[in-house]
Amino acid sequence: MIKKEVTVLNVTGLHARPASMFVQTAGKFKSKIFVIKEGNSINAKSIMGIMAGGIAQGTTIEIQAEGEDETEAVDALIQLINDKFGE
Amino acid sequence: MMFVKEGIIASPGIAIAKAFVYEKSVVEVNLNKVNDAQRELARFHCALKESHEQIENIRLKAISEFGDEEGAIFEAHAMVLEDPEFTDGVEAEINDNHLSADYAVKIVTDRFCGIFDQMDDPYFSARALDIKDVGTRVLQNILGVVQADLSRLDEDVIIIADDLTPSDTAQMDKKRVKGFVTNIGSRTSHTAIIARSLEIPAVLGLYDITKTVKTGDIIVVDGLAGQVTVNPNAEQTENFKIEKKKYQEYRKELEELKDFEAITLDGHKVELVGNIGETNDIDGVIKNGGVGIGLFRTELLYMNSDTMPGEEKQLAAYRSALEAFPNGPVIIRTLDIGGDKKLSYLSMDDEANPFLGLRAIRLCFKEVELFKIQLRAILRASVYGNAHIMFPMISSITEVRQAKAILSECMKELDEANIPYDKKIKIGVMIEIPSAAIAADIIAKEVDFFSIGTNDLCQYTLAVDRMNQDVAYLYDPFNPAILRLVRQVTNVSNNQTNCFTGMCGEMAGDPMAAILLLGLGLDEFSMSAFSIPKIKKIIRSVRYEDAKAIAQTALNLETGEEVTNYILAEMKKLEIDI
Numbered sequence: 001m002i003k004k005e006v007t008v009l010n011v012t013g014l015h016a017r018p019a020s021m022f023v024q025t026a027g028k029f030k031s032k033i034f035v036i037k038e039g040n041s042i043n044a045k046s047i048m049g050i051m052a053g054g055i056a057q058g059t060t061i062e063i064q065a066e067g068e069d070e071t072e073a074v075d076a077l078i079q080l081i082n083d084k085f086g087e
Numbered sequence: 088m089m090f091v092k093e094g095i096i097a098s099p100g101i102a103i104a105k106a107f108v109y110e111k112s113v114v115e116v117n118l119n120k121v122n123d124a125q126r127e128l129a130r131f132h133c134a135l136k137e138s139h140e141q142i143e144n145i146r147l148k149a150i151s152e153f154g155d156e157e158g159a160i161f162e163a164h165a166m167v168l169e170d171p172e173f174t175d176g177v178e179a180e181i182n183d184n185h186l187s188a189d190y191a192v193k194i195v196t197d198r199f200c201g202i203f204d205q206m207d208d209p210y211f212s213a214r215a216l217d218i219k220d221v222g223t224r225v226l227q228n229i230l231g232v233v234q235a236d237l238s239r240l241d242e243d244v245i246i247i248a249d250d251l252t253p254s255d256t257a258q259m260d261k262k263r264v265k266g267f268v269t270n271i272g273s274r275t276s277h278t279a280i281i282a283r284s285l286e287i288p289a290v291l292g293l294y295d296i297t298k299t300v301k302t303g304d305i306i307v308v309d310g311l312a313g314q315v316t317v318n319p320n321a322e323q324t325e326n327f328k329i330e331k332k333k334y335q336e337y338r339k340e341l342e343e344l345k346d347f348e349a350i351t352l353d354g355h356k357v358e359l360v361g362n363i364g365e366t367n368d369i370d371g372v373i374k375n376g377g378v379g380i381g382l383f384r385t386e387l388l389y390m391n392s393d394t395m396p397g398e399e400k401q402l403a404a405y406r407s408a409l410e411a412f413p414n415g416p417v418i419i420r421t422l423d424i425g426g427d428k429k430l431s432y433l434s435m436d437d438e439a440n441p442f443l444g445l446r447a448i449r450l451c452f453k454e455v456e457l458f459k460i461q462l463r464a465i466l467r468a469s470v471y472g473n474a475h476i477m478f479p480m481i482s483s484i485t486e487v488r489q490a491k492a493i494l495s496e497c498m499k500e501l502d503e504a505n506i507p508y509d510k511k512i513k514i515g516v517m518i519e520i521p522s523a524a525i526a527a528d529i530i531a532k533e534v535d536f537f538s539i540g541t542n543d544l545c546q547y548t549l550a551v552d553r554m555n556q557d558v559a560y561l562y563d564p565f566n567p568a569i570l571r572l573v574r575q576v577t578n579v580s581n582n583q584t585n586c587f588t589g590m591c592g593e594m595a596g597d598p599m600a601a602i603l604l605l606g607l608g609l610d611e612f613s614m615s616a617f618s619i620p621k622i623k624k625i626i627r628s629v630r631y632e633d634a635k636a637i638a639q640t641a642l643n644l645e646t647g648e649e650v651t652n653y654i655l656a657e658m659k660k661l662e663i664d665i
Binding site: 010011012015016017018020023024027043045046047048049051052085086 | 163166167169170171172173199202203210211214218393394395397432433
């Protein structure tokens with residue numbers, strides 16, 4: 001399993017369109033992927049989970065992945081966040 | 088039995104047809120414990136697959152009939168359907184708690200709806216509706232409940248429903264549906280928006296109409312009076328048919344004016360243009376004969392978005408407005424947020440006096456980066472037509488200069504990047520604060536045009552909050568003080584060759600005010616698209632000389648009431664209908 005920390009930079013946070021983009025990207029990988037926010041674990045492939053997670057701008061989260069493509073999965077999601085979802 | 092109900096007018100017109108009571112099938116779930124989990128899982132997965140296919144079909148239909156925005160609703164539905172929290176949750180209820188597939192789906196759907204409903208935010212309430220819509224679909228598929236079908240109607244009908252969801256309207260046979268009547272809803276609900284886009288009448292918010300009307304009853308939807316008549320007698324039916332014909336003739340007469348100029352009998356020309364909030368409104372302005380856009384309220388681009396709209400997204404919106412009117416002006420007002428309008432993604436402190444506080448241009452000066460994104464988008468769009476920039480909430484020339492300095496920075500950035508824009512783009516200001524009207528001659532040194540926003544000008548000049556029922560009676564744009572302020576502004580522009588005055592408040596589209604404003608020297612009238620033909624008809628039936636005399640007299644009357652009575656009398660003399 002690999003895990004990395006990242007701080008959400010875009011204005012909206014993981015809400016609405018960025019949430020959809022995040023979940024769609026996570027869905028492309030076979031690994032199990034979780035977002036850890038303040039000790040709570042959220043399934044990264046669940047749109048309802050991510051939106052209900054209230055991950056606002058400035059929140060630091062940890063992304064964990066386990067599976068055959070775990071490295072690629074974590075890198076892709078971190079890049080999406082660092083690119084501010086193209087906002 | 089004949090009866091009449093009153094509701095909210097959501098879309099104009101008159102329709103007479105049979106009622107089709109569209110009720111959501113009642114789904115009853117099996118609450119008993121079930122032992123054969125494999126069988127329940129299979130029922131669930133089979134229903135998931137079916138739901139998937141249905142949603143995809145509806146999505147494609149929605150895009151082709153109503154556009155991408157409507158299609159996006161069903162993309163969201165598909166994501167909910169694929170959500171592992173949803174599918175895992177249902178499977179866990181079946182495996183661990185021995186629930187039936189239907190009961191499991193209901194429990195999990197309700198759980199998620201509950202989470203989103205609790206968050207006090209319209210965005211999340213809308214998501215709760217999405218989840219409910221998807222959950223209901225899966226349930227119906229599990230139980231084999233056949234939902235009444237709006238896609239195969241064999242005669243013309245008026246749809247009577249509790250409320251209509253995107254799933255309902257997307258699959259509906261639009262040729263057969265002549266009107267909507269619902270228990271709940273408002274002018275901004277989904278049902279209202281779809282009715283207006285189909286140009287069929289809708290009267291909403293009748294509480295229990297689905298209980299009192301039966302399929303097959305004859306219904307008259309009067310979207311002009313906000314009335315629904317059930318089983319009218321022969322005489323009433325005849326009258327409604329006459330009313331309907333009258334309305335159609337009236338619309339036709341106005342449509343025929345479409346390509347004529349707004350010119351008085353003695354040859355004085357003015358410009359009639361439209362107010363729009365989003366690019367969807369452009370068609371309406373063209374159809375009604377508007378020659379351009381007098382007010383592009385860009386805040387809707389921001390408010391209808393869940394995130395800050397970027398430069399490219401804004402550029403695309405402004406460009407489509409500019410390309411729709413190759414000659415006419417397109418006046419783009421920079422972000423007017425604050426006061427009663429907020430953005431979910433921009434934190435704004437609560438204020439004691441929001442209308443006197445950090446709103447519009449003042450907010451943009453504080454959030455300069457946000458302002459510059461919009462200015463760059465407008466500048467880049469300016470190569471596609473006749474763009475004008477308008478700054479809102481200007482109280483003095485200092486703010487105009489400050490805004491123009493920021494605009495110059497944006498121009499410089501574009502120059503450095505070799506991106507083209509209209510270097511002579513016209514710059515104007517809203518006149519909505521009394522100080523700007525009084526000092527219009529000073530402000531004129533920095534601008535190419537004024538646009539009078541009567542709603543706020545009235546509110547600030549008369550110190551009245553028109554949303555407050557106790558003082559709303561004081562709100563009167565015909566108050567001589569307001570007319571004098573208008574005159575003060577037009578006096579400045581009428582005496583200069585390179586400056587014009589428009590009006591984009593509600594008054595500009597008021598038939599009662601048309602002659603008065605014409606006589607006060609207004610050059611441009613900007614209003615909701617549907618008002619354009621009416622105002623054009625009035626302007627084409629009056630002499631400018633007469634209008635000027637009427638305005639002169641009105642300026643010297645004592646009260647707003649005297650002004651309106653006087654105008655009514657003059658219009659009667661000139662044989663002009665309102």
